[in-house]
Amino acid sequence: MCRGLRQIAMGASHGPPTRCRLADPWSTASPEWLSARCGPVFGCPHRSDPALHRDLKHPCCEERKVKGGNHTQLDRTQLRPSRDSAAGTNWRAGRTFPLVAVSAVLGYESRVETAQTCTLLRTQHAYVGLLLIAVFWPLNWLLPEETRRTSYLFFPLWLGYALTVDALVLARSGTSILDRSRRDFILLFITSAPAWWLFEWINKRTRNWEYVGGEAFSGFQYFVLATISFSTVMPAVFETAELVRTFRWTQRFTGGPRLAPTRGLTIGLFMAGLVMLTLTLLWPKYFYPLIWGAIFLLLEPLNIALGRRSLLHSLEQGDWRPVVSLSVGALICGFFWEMWNYYSYPKWIYHTPGAEFLHIFEMPLLGFLGYLPFAWELYALRNFLMPKATPLRI
Numbered sequence: 001m002c003r004g005l006r007q008i009a010m011g012a013s014h015g016p017p018t019r020c021r022l023a024d025p026w027s028t029a030s031p032e033w034l035s036a037r038c039g040p041v042f043g044c045p046h047r048s049d050p051a052l053h054r055d056l057k058h059p060c061c062e063e064r065k066v067k068g069g070n071h072t073q074l075d076r077t078q079l080r081p082s083r084d085s086a087a088g089t090n091w092r093a094g095r096t097f098p099l100v101a102v103s104a105v106l107g108y109e110s111r112v113e114t115a116q117t118c119t120l121l122r123t124q125h126a127y128v129g130l131l132l133i134a135v136f137w138p139l140n141w142l143l144p145e146e147t148r149r150t151s152y153l154f155f156p157l158w159l160g161y162a163l164t165v166d167a168l169v170l171a172r173s174g175t176s177i178l179d180r181s182r183r184d185f186i187l188l189f190i191t192s193a194p195a196w197w198l199f200e201w202i203n204k205r206t207r208n209w210e211y212v213g214g215e216a217f218s219g220f221q222y223f224v225l226a227t228i229s230f231s232t233v234m235p236a237v238f239e240t241a242e243l244v245r246t247f248r249w250t251q252r253f254t255g256g257p258r259l260a261p262t263r264g265l266t267i268g269l270f271m272a273g274l275v276m277l278t279l280t281l282l283w284p285k286y287f288y289p290l291i292w293g294a295i296f297l298l299l300e301p302l303n304i305a306l307g308r309r310s311l312l313h314s315l316e317q318g319d320w321r322p323v324v325s326l327s328v329g330a331l332i333c334g335f336f337w338e339m340w341n342y343y344s345y346p347k348w349i350y351h352t353p354g355a356e357f358l359h360i361f362e363m364p365l366l367g368f369l370g371y372l373p374f375a376w377e378l379y380a381l382r383n384f385l386m387p388k389a390t391p392l393r394i
Contacts, residue, residue: 211348
């Protein structure tokens with residue numbers, strides 16, 4: 001026990017070093033986050049040796065691409081020591097040693113959960129998000145219908161969802177969309193609105209859903225209020241996908257089948273998407289489900305041709321985690337969309353020929369399958385419309 005506590009407190013490692021065990025729970029966390037929040041006690045014991053970091057591909061020392069070049073170099077900012085002075089570091093180590101000792105006794109998982117909880121409690125936008133949900137969820141269900149409540153409350157409710165999930169991601173992984181770039185977080189809202197209007201335009205032909213109560217607004221009012229509401233779609237899905245990615249079970253999908261984006265494959269995907277969209281627009285009654293996937297098949301080859309990020313780049317390495325994270329994230333969002341919509345007003349209802357059975361809220365059970373390719377389409381749209389945005393951690 002004493003030897004274990006001494007290793008934890010001093011950051012020492014006996015035997016051939018292979019990885020930093022204490023940093024492992026936050027394998028996606030940046031070293032600056034680890035240093036700032038945990039100090040030297042939970043710091044990487046190999047931090048003083050850049051070469052060892054590079055050879056071990058340790059999470060504390062990511063290799064980053066150099067702009068304008070084809071080689072990589074070690075990012076020295078990843079090796080910066082704690083911002084405290086030597087005296088401050090010693091004081092922090094002395095102050096946190098009792099906590100470390102208790103954590104060592106309670107076990108590995110308890111240390112992880114305690115750190116995540118403390119980080120969440122220190123994240124200010126977690127309180128903002130929870131407050132928005134606590135206030136606007138009951139109002140969205142309980143205010144009289146004549147107030148057209150959901151038209152005005154949909155955005156703050158889903159903003160609260162996005163902020164809350166972002167805080168959870170930050171607590172679990174040490175990084176989040178908002179934490180990495182406020183600009184990209186805001187741009188997601190701006191990009192989300194036109195992305196969903198694309199599906200609204202297709203729905204004018206398929207008529208798979210309609211908004212009950214929307215007729216009370218003028219054309220301009222409807223457009224403005226709908227655009228504000230539509231702006232929350234991408235942030236909700238991508239925040240939830242990043243949350244899914246923080247769970248260890250997603251690591252099972254790192255060694256899946258490889259799918260290289262060859263020229264023949266990309267042309268085939270594009271043609272398949274074009275056929276699916278054409279069938280949907282010509283005979284919507286029979287082919288309306290094909291719209292959930294057609295946009296992805298059309299945009300993915302374009303993103304590859306333009307040198308932008310795509311799911312196929314991950315599948316080329318056999319990494320299916322982005323596909324799984326996006327799919328599960330969209331399913332979770334779909335549940336909350338349908339649940340919060342059920343007692344809303346105005347609200348949407350569905351018309352899905354051949355699938356009008358086994359409803360969960362307003363959505364037929366089979367309709368939830370559409371959320372999987374819908375997430376891929378949103379990802380393709382984001383990469384197409386926001387090519388310079390910070391990559392998602394999915």
